[in-house]
Amino acid sequence: MKLKVAKTYLRVWLKLTSQQFQSQVANARGAALLFIFGKLFRLGTAFLMLYVIMGRAKLIVGYTMPQAILILALFNFVSNIAQLFMRGIYMFRQKVVDGTFDFYLLNPLSELFYSLFSATDPMDTLLIFPYLGLVVWAWINSGFPLIFSSVLFVLIVVVIAFVLIMSWHIIILSVGIKYLEVDNTIMLYRDLEKMAAMPIEIYGKTGSAILTYLFPFAIVATIPARLIFGLYNPWFLLGFAALAILYLKLSLFIWSRALLSYSSASS
């Protein structure tokens, strides 16, 4: 029974994604190219900044250039996976206003599934490969071996990070229902998330602690990097997994409270 339900969700997601892709290819080819260019340009400027900093100091809070690049590449890789699946969040306010969200609520599939994953952006898929290549390149050049156990730990971290990012996205959607406001909340989230693109040690002890335990964006890049560098006990991942589950439960609670105040586009 559960397999049948999972198959339905998968089929609907594939259909939605293929429609999204067809629509982009047919209607917005130029915009899609600009989008990819913009993303690569942003990554380039981040590298330029790192290069400039590293030109003045050989180490950045104890990390070498390839190690800092690895953190930046990991950040972009994980963040890109999340955006690939949850790009639809940017259109959520419009969906609440024009009644599409009512349509989500009426369907036999979860409204949360629709709200999060109904606009998977295939353009983000194209960026996964350069980011992944960069991760591998920086890993090899950081002087730490690319071994199975480390890769496995990093994959586990990516899954935990995805659950955390999804929880934050659910909270953003809840704000969208409650206050019909998504853009500023996303900007706030993106700014906080962006702090994790650099080694979190640059924010000092308090900043690091906040980014590790309160808003654990460190899980996106610094923590997997530390695992690779042997600076982190893999058992701590259990703590992060528990934190991710806690965040997910909290976000689902906030979502259910937001739905309670939802008054439908037609009301």
Place this chain on the structure above:
Amino acid sequence: MNILEVKDLKKTFKKSEIIKGLSFDLHEGEILGILGPNGAGKTTTLQMLLGILTPTSGEINIFGQDLRTHKSQILEHMNFSSTYVDLPWRLTVKENLIWSAYLYNIPDRRKRLNQIKDLFRLEKQWNQPVASLSAGQKTMVNLARSMINFPRILLLDEPTASLDPEVASYIREFFVDQRNTYNKSIILTSHNMAEVESLCDRVIILKDGLIVGNDTPSVLAKKIEFSRLRLRVTKNPLELDKLVAHHQLSISVNENISTITIKEQLLPLFLYELTKKNVHYSEISIDKPTLEDYFMKIAKGENT
């Protein structure tokens, strides 16, 4: 057997209580009408039954399962047609229905789509975008979509609004046939009282978020004691006036037709007395109380 049970349902928006504790049920194979003046809470109630709105408190059990915890499973066997939920307007009629078939995991999609196309006479509009359709055509597409998953319960909000009389009649017959043949349960809201009276086995009347009437249309209509007697008087009209005054009845005259509001029990005696007083008339009609009369009385805030 109850297929849907609502217990003490309440909905509050920003401290304003819209639904104040509704309890009702729907039997298998029953057509239930929900009526009420504007702002009574009909749409809010339907939206809670559909899962669009989350109740502030109370219970909705459908097929013996709690809607809060089994929403997806329940919605697989329910469907709706409403003017307040737009279809994806850029898609064609065919694409809209294919999409619905996907969502409800319909096994033989092509066969089902062809059935639906024929049932709802959508051949001509099949490849047109929904945005280009008239209001009546959109209603037909909405109705077609609502039948795609062979629902056990159908929620219909103004199902024949914007349809021409012939198509509206076809749709009414279609739903009665669905009930008779497949034992489907239907909840219907409409401002067309004649439609509700002819279709519904039972009617719930809402006012200010509360149920003020719950019975068959005929029983509700009988709660109105007065009938309307219409006469075109041709001889002795003064005698009629005297008789009306004697029984303390109300009368209005329009284009030589006298309309007298009279209790049903008094009618035979009144007609006998008219004959005795030699009042002649060339036309006579008696309008028995209807659901509309009952509804009007509720809407005006009079006690029944």
